[in-house]
Amino acid sequence: MNEVLKKWGFPIDRMFLAAGPCSAESREQLMECAGALAGKGISFFRAGIWKPRTRPGSFEGVGLKGLAWMDEVRAETGLKIGTEVAEPAHVEACLEYGLDILWVGARTSTNPFSVQAIADALRGTDIPVLVKNPMSADVGLWMGAVERIANAGITRLGVIHRGFSSELEMRYRNAPGWKTPIELKRRMPELPIICDPSHICGKRALIPSIAQEALDLLFDGLMLEVHPDPDHAFSDSAQQFTPTQFFELIEKLNLPHEQSDSAMFTQRLHELREQVDGLDSQLLDVLSKRMDIVRKMGEIKTAQNVSTFQPGRWKEIVEDRVRKGAGLELSEDFILQVMQSIHEESIRQQEIRRVDDSC
Template identity: 55%
Template structure:
């Protein structure tokens, strides 16, 4: 994917960052038009609405269906906004293209399914239509699966591609509906620096009060835009009411976002970055010493027929070091992640010693 065209042609130059907004679901023509008129009045250029809604369990509202595509046509005719919707099957693609939808996106459940992605890629190729397609990350934190979904579209001749980070599902209760795990979209950006990257703070947060801070965080990390759920009466929404904001609240959020200047030179950061490089080298040296001691411990365990894994010791380290990190102003979760990686490498090296027949 090294020869991608601009996602929205000259729209990317006119609108910085790219903002896509609209209701989670198209419910009624009145709801769609009321929301669209308010968003257009506030300067939003791209309208989004779910026409087909994949639900976790049957019985819920699964989208208005093809009827809603006519409402998107009405939005475009009256407001001049571009329109966008989610597609998950060949039939969705064909119907959306026939209705003149300007931008398609592919949801997290679909991007996780290579068969579904290939079906969509084949449908787009057969249509011969040049249309921007945005791909949300899969529900699970699998970067290669995300890249694979994008590559299927690119191989089908779709080169106006973009990615949407909407967070990753996890078990249990958390602050966020879907954990951000920012390092995954950052790695996607590192591998494909020309691929437009948008953030979906609505699905990451799951609560409307988290939309603003998540939006700012995404822009601070260099994301190219935001796709935000906005409803004229979110408390009465038929789906995902807790994470939708009114057009007026969205306008307030967008007007308070701080946009970073990516053209500023970094010469003044050179000294600080040199210090970071030196500290990284010191960290590597300390880790090397730690692994050397771990190998000595592994040799001792082997000679005394002890198991590699000592659960009590592991739990003690995790708790005490995480608490110490928090006392120093760092995140306990961050330190637990670091320690888990260090412990995994220590165990790997000790198992190598156990398997070495020469000692």
């Protein structure tokens, strides 16, 4: 997919890389950061000009003067430049300054009205546009945002995965939720997909492992926040690298191949995949038998006017399966996801029977 990105006109060394500060703060800050990144394989220099903040009173970006600084960065360093847009006025200003790439942020891609307004402002241009995932793990909503931009005539189009908001306490600022970008890639295989580990992690120390995981999942590149003095950044200081730290990380990242030329590897992988296919068939057979039993349970419940959902029983199942899973070296999160999916389907099967019986 990097071949697609090269055709967009972006330089690519080891991988597609967007780097720069979370926010443009001053001309001097941008020039210092860009000077440290220039000539070292950066695909484009990123900086936030308008910052959507949760609460008023926080630093919300420098606005239009930041675009003039970015234009100067490009003239002085030769770096391509890009920023986030959230409304038509942003798009119009960026087009006036001739930015090389734009992206639609997560807060904006969540709202179809906002995305459509941006799409309308982009109509008649073909600037490259990246669409970040919505705040929630809704692949349909993400696809819809991409489709709205595509319908405006934008052909150089890609996506950015930056994780998903959650009310639960967790290690990361935003849950990685890899299954959603993987599903998007399955449905829209032509789209380049970039990972934004900075916003997933929220902390520098966590970024290397998430960046490597993204590359292991064949993401097409990374967007990382880099600041000449992260500890004094106006926004998101904890998740930004110094230029030196950034290049140290990039050098350590491994770029896996999708295939191998080794005949021995290919044969062994084929054998193991056949075993997996056989076990998956058994799993499906067992699940089918489980649903047969579930439907019979639904008939009994319906006859006695008993609720489909049984909270006490569900609690017992979860505790038992998590405990057994731990003994089989299966993570609690994995077991919970599997059992929740099975439970949802079980309820659906019982409800179908309940509705049929009432008709």
